[in-house]
Amino acid sequence: MAEKNHIPEHKEVFLKGIMKWFDLWALVLFLLFSWFFLYAFNFLPKSEVETPEKTAETESTDADLIEKGIHVNSGLIVDDGYELVLQHCGGCHSHKLVTQNRADADGWTETIHWMQETQKLWDLGPNEAPIVAYLAKNYGVKKKSRRAALKDIEWYEL
Numbered sequence: 001m002a003e004k005n006h007i008p009e010h011k012e013v014f015l016k017g018i019m020k021w022f023d024l025w026a027l028v029l030f031l032l033f034s035w036f037f038l039y040a041f042n043f044l045p046k047s048e049v050e051t052p053e054k055t056a057e058t059e060s061t062d063a064d065l066i067e068k069g070i071h072v073n074s075g076l077i078v079d080d081g082y083e084l085v086l087q088h089c090g091g092c093h094s095h096k097l098v099t100q101n102r103a104d105a106d107g108w109t110e111t112i113h114w115m116q117e118t119q120k121l122w123d124l125g126p127n128e129a130p131i132v133a134y135l136a137k138n139y140g141v142k143k144k145s146r147r148a149a150l151k152d153i154e155w156y157e158l
Contacts, residue, residue, distance in 0.1 A: 068152065075099050081134030084127050092121065098139065105136040 007015070065072040074095035076082050089098050092115075103111060109132050115121035124131060 077138040079134060079138055081130040082138075084131050085134055088124060088127065088131060092119070098135070102139055102141050103135070104141050105132050107141075108132045108135040108139075 063073050066078050069078050070076070071078055071082065071086070074086055074090065076085060076095055076099065085098065086095070089095060101111075109128075112121065112124065112128065112132065116123065
């Protein structure tokens with residue numbers, strides 16, 4: 001009597017070939033996953049060249065870095081009163097929120113009073129006037145319709 005589940009020989013050879021490739025790909029995927037797991041959870045050895053760890057000294061140096069008249073850490077223009085803006089404005093939100101906005105002295109005063117009424121900003125006391133003066137001078141309304149001339153650029157000939 002013939003066996004009911006018998007697979008023809010040509011199909012059996014074909015299936016063995018597919019299984020051979022399937023086993024190979026399963027092995028490759030397993031190795032790739034294992035490497036990713038080890039890499040993601042830092043089980044692999046570190047490279048020979050390691051970056052120096054930040055110390056309190058380098059962090060304070062980075063925090064005070066000024067390049068081309070800009071406080072690098074905050075993006076604020078260095079001018080009279082920028083230290084007050086660093087202290088008071090950066091306590092609640094990013095300094096980028098300051099640098100992306102424009103207003104005259106009345107607009108900045110109104111914004112500060114709005115933050116005091118609705119956002120729990122503390123009373124700035126005698127610091128309010130120098131902060132508003134700094135903001136109005138450096139982040140005031142621009143009336144120019146064209147961009148400023150490019151400066152400090154090293155041009156090259158094509």
